[in-house]
Amino acid sequence: MEIKPVSNRMFGFLVLYDMHTTFYHNVLDGINDVDATKRLETKANHIAWLAGSLLQERFELANLLGISMNASSNELFKNHQGIKEGMQYPELATYEKEWDSISPLLREKLMTVTDEELDKVIHFEVEQMSFPLFEMLSFNTYREANCIGQIALWRRLLGYEAMKYM
Numbered sequence: 001m002e003i004k005p006v007s008n009r010m011f012g013f014l015v016l017y018d019m020h021t022t023f024y025h026n027v028l029d030g031i032n033d034v035d036a037t038k039r040l041e042t043k044a045n046h047i048a049w050l051a052g053s054l055l056q057e058r059f060e061l062a063n064l065l066g067i068s069m070n071a072s073s074n075e076l077f078k079n080h081q082g083i084k085e086g087m088q089y090p091e092l093a094t095y096e097k098e099w100d101s102i103s104p105l106l107r108e109k110l111m112t113v114t115d116e117e118l119d120k121v122i123h124f125e126v127e128q129m130s131f132p133l134f135e136m137l138s139f140n141t142y143r144e145a146n147c148i149g150q151i152a153l154w155r156r157l158l159g160y161e162a163m164k165y166m
Helices: 008-028 047-064 074-080 092-112 115-119 133-157
Strands: 121-124 129-132
Touching: 008 047, 008 092, 008 115, 008 133, 047 074, 047 092, 047 133, 115 133, 129 133
Parallel strands: none
Antiparallel strands: 121 129
């Protein structure tokens, strides 16, 4: 995919964004919905929570950039809620379908974001935090890689083949 963002500061983020967009599907490939909620007697976040949380963050970032859309699982994840014991999480196929709907829209916004927009400070009232959009993008990019890595580890712990990169 061609990458010529308005802001030169976005080039590296867009390279990673495109990789993560593909890796999301690759890391979830073949995992059944029963296994997606297994925690193997740990307190670790299960695959269904990790995948839903990743999706939620893309929707939240899209909203910050003017796209008024929510994931169907918004109530489970809004305001950065943690995992909920005994809660029924959506099927991975639902997450993947919504990932495919928000990702191209968000990518287009990321391609056109300006330096002025990147420097704008965003206030999160519930979390009582404030920081520039650029820092939010930096953290989200790091977090996407981290969560995809956690799901990749879960694949192996649950007996699935390693994630494919292609």
